[in-house]
Amino acid sequence: MSLGFFRRLAAAFVLGWAGGWGCAALAAPVVGVSAPGDIAPRVRACTQCHDKEGRATSEGFFPRIAGKPAGYLTNQLLHFRDGRRSYPPMTHLIEHLTDDYLREIAAHFATLDLPYPPPPAPQAPPAVLERGRALVQQGDAARRIPACVQCHGPALTGVDPSIPGLLGLPRDYLNSQIGAWATGQRRAQAPDCMADIALRLTPEDVGAVSAWLAAQPVPGRGKPAARLPAAMPVRCGGVEGLPVAAER
């Protein structure tokens, strides 16, 4: 203990004073930390799975977080911390962090402006893809399923500050999220519009929507739109401030 402790003290001392003294350092400076206020080294716990700068990894399950709307990311962090989304490793990481700090972490990833890779080749037959496209772009009025584009934006890149884009995500991730909404594993603030919609989708619908979305290229750098061209078709928790069409 004592030997190591003194060694550590010495290392800290040298780190702190190396500039002034110019003596031979016991240890090379640590590059994981650049400046006291810097956020990037503080979020290495995030980029471990969500990849450098928060782009998605090839693992296929960890979604990209770079460039997502800040309000959306904040909401998701709060959902994980407070049990509305269930992924214990995420909850464990952030359970003792404050709203303010989570907001700062979310803002950091939201400001990253990084290119998306091209999408993988479509993984479903043309008829399935067409069914997915139709649901995404037109919805199904008879079954009270709104079109995805009505809320997630005509380009499907989301809307600031709290509606996420749907492109650039792995098919497996999309499938599992819609499934989780249907089973209550994933929740949002009330009214949880996505839960209602997920319950109206058949498994075939979900598969078709995910397959089509995952195969689309991301326009530009996937920046969320500033506003929606029309009112949202349903009221949703967590996205307050956006106009909602008169409820039927």
Add this chain to the structure above:
Amino acid sequence: MMAWRRVVLMSIAATLAALVVAAVVALNLRGEAPLPAMTEEVPATAAQVARGAYLARGGSCAGCHTARGGAAYAGGRGIETPFGKVFAGNLTPDVATGLGAWSSADFWRALHHGRSRDGRLLYPAFPYPNYTQVTREDSDALYAYLRSLPAVAQPRTPHALRFPFSTQAALAVWRALYFRPGQPPEDLSRSAEWNRGAYLVQGLGHCTACHTPRNALGAERKAQALGGGTVAGQGWYAPALDMPTEAGVAQWPLQDVVALLQTGVAPQGSVTGPMAEVVFRSTQHLTPTDARAIAVYLQALPQRSAPAVVAEPPAAAALARGAKVYEQHCAQCHGDQGQGVPGAIAALAGNRAVLQADTTNLLRVVLQGGYLPATAGNPRPHGMPPFRQVLGDEDVAAVLSFVRNAWGNQAPGVGTIDAYRAREARNP
């Protein structure tokens, strides 16, 4: 003749059984005065409510009595024990499902004697073996605070305990063996500050609930108080507070102990796992006076020295593999000499959390990562990345063996089987 003998033997057995039952009942009732008939409660003062709010934080009540994302103090969290799961009750003033019908005397009896309003014995997952030392005045303040909360109707989830632990009879036997009502600790030969610290550590703060080892029936081994214990059902080790090689603080400057309690980080170390939660929810909110009192008490604990460990150094191949893993995945933050960054990233050289004999926490930190608690004094902590997805068991074992034997560190290596067990035992 045989019949006569059988009658005598059976009489003796029956008498003995009756005596045991009587003893168990008597031991369960010792010190308990009959409750006063329901009297008009004296209305709580604002100061009493505020005091109660402070004490509730100091006692980490919400840690168990608030479910994740649930209404404050409405109960619902399940506490894992070696005997099954115990669910925390609803402390809000809802009449049907909470404490709405309780008097301050009922509340005091629960805290002091571990008995519910209806007479049921309470499971000691509710740490009344500690709370029994809480004063009546503090009990009344806690009661006043809980009464001031919005009432939430939320029935208690039934406990999921295995037989026979699920029975009141088993609990009565346990209490007869291990529980006796207590008083606030008082040692007139010690300072008022030490006494205050003793009250907070032994009583309200229930530090012994994790930091004291327990016997096979889940009772604290009093002779080894604060000597380090496995946190039941959670897969963490609460290090010994009476050993300089574990979590003892006798040799620290006093203000560093206070800093650890208030911010979660000190020059000598930082908090992880369940202790991160304790700092986040409880100790960071303590007044400087109370935090100091705890520090004074902990520093005065009689210290034990660590048993000498004669360990074979890990195999050279494992160390070489570990060094490579370290360089690739760890050195960027922890430094090429394991020096870390003061106040931000833990040093690994000379770090007793790294060198501790029990490697439970070490393995968990590597596998699941984690942030220090965000506190007023350390609002933007750094986070350790989780390596579960990145490193296999052999690499985890090798890098830990390396870290425990580099830069002057010396400790037994970590086996691949340990890493495997840590990974499989429990997801975070």
